[in-house]
Amino acid sequence: MTQKMNTEARREQMASAALNLLAERGSEGFNIADLAESVGLVPSAIYRHFEGREDVLDVALDLFRDRVYGLVEAARNEAQDPLMALELLLTRHARLIESGGAVPHIMASMSASEEHAARRAKTERIFAGYVARVESLVREGQESGQVRSDIDPTAATLLFVGMIQPAALLRHAEGERFDITVHAARVWDLFRRAVAQD
Amino acid sequence: MTQKMNTEARREQMASAALNLLAERGSEGFNIADLAESVGLVPSAIYRHFEGREDVLDVALDLFRDRVYGLVEAARNEAQDPLMALELLLTRHARLIESGGAVPHIMASMSASEEHAARRAKTERIFAGYVARVESLVREGQESGQVRSDIDPTAATLLFVGMIQPAALLRHAEGERFDITVHAARVWDLFRRAVAQD
DNA sequence: TGTACATCAGTGAACGCGCGTTCACTGATGTAC
DNA sequence: TGTACATCAGTGAACGCGCGTTCACTGATGTAC
Numbered sequence: 001m002t003q004k005m006n007t008e009a010r011r012e013q014m015a016s017a018a019l020n021l022l023a024e025r026g027s028e029g030f031n032i033a034d035l036a037e038s039v040g041l042v043p044s045a046i047y048r049h050f051e052g053r054e055d056v057l058d059v060a061l062d063l064f065r066d067r068v069y070g071l072v073e074a075a076r077n078e079a080q081d082p083l084m085a086l087e088l089l090l091t092r093h094a095r096l097i098e099s100g101g102a103v104p105h106i107m108a109s110m111s112a113s114e115e116h117a118a119r120r121a122k123t124e125r126i127f128a129g130y131v132a133r134v135e136s137l138v139r140e141g142q143e144s145g146q147v148r149s150d151i152d153p154t155a156a157t158l159l160f161v162g163m164i165q166p167a168a169l170l171r172h173a174e175g176e177r178f179d180i181t182v183h184a185a186r187v188w189d190l191f192r193r194a195v196a197q198d
Numbered sequence: 199m200t201q202k203m204n205t206e207a208r209r210e211q212m213a214s215a216a217l218n219l220l221a222e223r224g225s226e227g228f229n230i231a232d233l234a235e236s237v238g239l240v241p242s243a244i245y246r247h248f249e250g251r252e253d254v255l256d257v258a259l260d261l262f263r264d265r266v267y268g269l270v271e272a273a274r275n276e277a278q279d280p281l282m283a284l285e286l287l288l289t290r291h292a293r294l295i296e297s298g299g300a301v302p303h304i305m306a307s308m309s310a311s312e313e314h315a316a317r318r319a320k321t322e323r324i325f326a327g328y329v330a331r332v333e334s335l336v337r338e339g340q341e342s343g344q345v346r347s348d349i350d351p352t353a354a355t356l357l358f359v360g361m362i363q364p365a366a367l368l369r370h371a372e373g374e375r376f377d378i379t380v381h382a383a384r385v386w387d388l389f390r391r392a393v394a395q396d
Numbered sequence: 397t398g399t400a401c402a403t404c405a406g407t408g409a410a411c412g413c414g415c416g417t418t419c420a421c422t423g424a425t426g427t428a429c
Numbered sequence: 430t431g432t433a434c435a436t437c438a439g440t441g442a443a444c445g446c447g448c449g450t451t452c453a454c455t456g457a458t459g460t461a462c
Contacts, residue, residue, distance in 0.1 A: 004424060004438050026310030028226035032416060044417080045439050053416065108306035111367060112224030124371035131368060155384035158368065162360030169309060170329060170356065173322035186353035194392035202405050202457060230449060242450080243406050251449065 002040055011049045011059065013039055018060040023102045026109030027057065057110075057119060064106060065126045071096075072133045082141035083196065086160060087188055089134070094184035097168045104165040131157055138195075148197045156195050163187045200238055209247045209257065211237055216258040221300045224307030225255065255308075255317060262304060263324045269294075270331045280339035281394065284358060285386055287332070292382035295366045302363040329355055336393075346395045354393050361385045 005013070017038045021030050032053055036043040050056045071092055079085035096103060110123040135157040141147030147156070164184065171178045203211070215236045219228050230251055234241040248254045269290055277283035294301060308321040333355040339345030345354070362382065369376045 002439065007438075010438080026226075026307070028224075028307070028310055029313060031414090033414095041438095042440055043415085044419090044441075047417070048438055105306065105310065107367065108303065109224070109226070109310045111370065112226055112303065112307045115227060120370075124367065127364075127367050128371040131364070151388060152384045155381060155388060158364045158381065159357075159361060159385050159388050161364040162362070163357060164360075165363055166325075166329070166356045166359040169305065169322065169325050172309065172318075173326040183353060183356065186350045187357050190349060190353060190357050190392040194388040200406065205405075208405080229447090231447095239405095240407055241448090242408075242452090245450070246405055 007049050010039075014046065014049060014056065015059045015063045018056050019063055019106075020100075022057075022060060022064075022106050022109070023100060026105060027112070028109065030057070032056075054116065054119070058122070061110065061119070061122055061126065065129070068103065068126070068130055069133060072130070072137075076137065081146060082137045082144060083146045083192070085137050086134070086141075086191075089137075090160070090163065090184050090188055090191075091181070093164045094167075094180045097164065097171070098180050102168060104168055131161060134160060141195075145197055147195050151195060159194070160191060163191060205247050208237075212244065212247060212254065213257045213261045216254050217261055217304075218298075220255075220258060220262075220304050220307070221298060224303060225310070226307065228255070230254075252314065252317065256320070259308065259317070259320055259324065263327070266301065266324070266328055267331060270328070270335075274335065279344060280335045280342060281344045281390070283335050284332070284339075285390075287335075288358070288362065288382050288386055288389075289379070291362045292365075292378045295362065295369070296378050300366060302366055329359060332358060339393075343395055345393050349393060357392070358389060361389060 014035065018030065018035055021034055021038060030053075032043050032046050035056065036046055046056065050059070072089060075085045075089040075092065076082075079088050093103065107123060107127055111120050111127070131154075135153055138147060138153045138156050138160070142149050142153065164180075164187075167178070167180055167183050167187075171180055212233065216228070216233055219232055219236065228251075230241050230244050233254065234244055244254065248257065270287060273283045273287040273290065274280075277286050291301065305321060305325055309318050309325070329352075333351055336345060336351045336354050336358070340347050340351065362378075362385075365376070365378055365381050365385075369378055
């Protein structure tokens with residue numbers, strides 16, 4: 001028999017493993033057997049710690065939310081000013097995608113499920129919360145005079161949020177030839193030119 | 199018995215119906231029973247015209263590619279210059295999303311399938327082809343002097359491609375309050391400022 | 397123009413695989429005395 | 430410190446639902462004569 005763990009520790013381990021699988025395969029490809037295998041257990045063991053598949057996805061989504069929101073907070077805390085915070089955030093998203101933690105992928109595949117309305121709604125709320133956090137950075141930039149005050153903060157925010165997404169998809173198609181970090185730097189220059197007070 | 203149709207006509211009808219379902223539910227939620235119902239037939243009737251589910255998705259993807267590439271060609275033909283073509287393309291994407299033909303949704307959910315490597319690869323090729331077509335507009339803009347020559351055309355292209363994507367997701371979360379057409383206009387102003395020769 | 401025949405799109409019952417889930421059982425771990 | 434017991438994480442067999450797929454059959458449509 002495999003090493004036993006108390007249930008809190010297992011839940012965390014499983015949620016984290018589930019999130020990795022989701023990043024790789026999306027919610028369609030996610031299944032209990034693979035999750036069990038990835039933590040070295042047998043499928044039925046999952047049910048000691050979760051009510052079922054949908055419960056696993058729910059908890060994984062909580063973890064995802066905490067990590068993504070944490071990314072914004074970390075960028076805000078470490079940067080000197082709002083614009084620098086955005087640049088830092090972009091860089092870290094790029095690095096995350098590079099290492100396989102495909103954020104946009106998870107968002108898109110989670111929100112696709114028509115049947116599980118609750119999961120879909122939750123995903124959309126998480127996304128909206130992320131957008132709101134980025135938008136507050138943009139507004140702070142406007143208040144501090146770094147960001148032009150005549151632009152719509154929501155538009156600027158969604159432009160920012162979309163910058164990294166297509167790159168993630170293209171990276172799969174082009175493989176190693178496409179360097180996301182370099183792309184992030186280039187696209188940041190464009191974004192800065194669009195929104196910065198000159 | 200329902201009205202009979204010759205197989206070419208049915209295939210087209212089914213492929214189109216499949217694409218609609220994919221836009222609504224993603225490839226995860228797509229199933230043969232719903233497809234059959236949406237064309238007024240019984241599930242087994244699908245197999246008169248397709249080899250199976252994966253074949254339906256394949257043909258629907260062909261249709262999707264033709265429509266999306268057609269959008270770029272139409273914009274190019276109708277516009278006076280490359281920059282106008284991009285603006286027109288953006289507007290039409292916005293309208294398409296508004297009417298439920300969720301382009302990014304389809305892309306994301308199709309490319310998520312780890313198991314069906316062929317489908318995934320095909321989706322990525324389609325996306326890469328789309329990016330290449332938009333990029334050629336950007337390059338033409340540079341040649342004609344409308345677009346600044348010191349920017350990386352691929353970066354500008356991916357910035358453009360990402361502009362509409364997050365808006366589609368947010369629209370679900372915020373519902374009617376969020377007007378995609380208005381968003382498209384605002385974000386276009388930002389894009390123009392980033393890339394246009396001043 | 398009408399009848400007989402061939403073709404083939406549509407039907408419905410049944411099948412089977414994959415996968416989520418259940419449950420009685422095991423045996424490791426930690427606690428009480 | 431050692432033994433007995435309770436707890437509970439992990440197991441493996443089995444179950445059943447959903448859904449894609451098959452197949453023998455039906456009957457509409459179009460063609461030959």
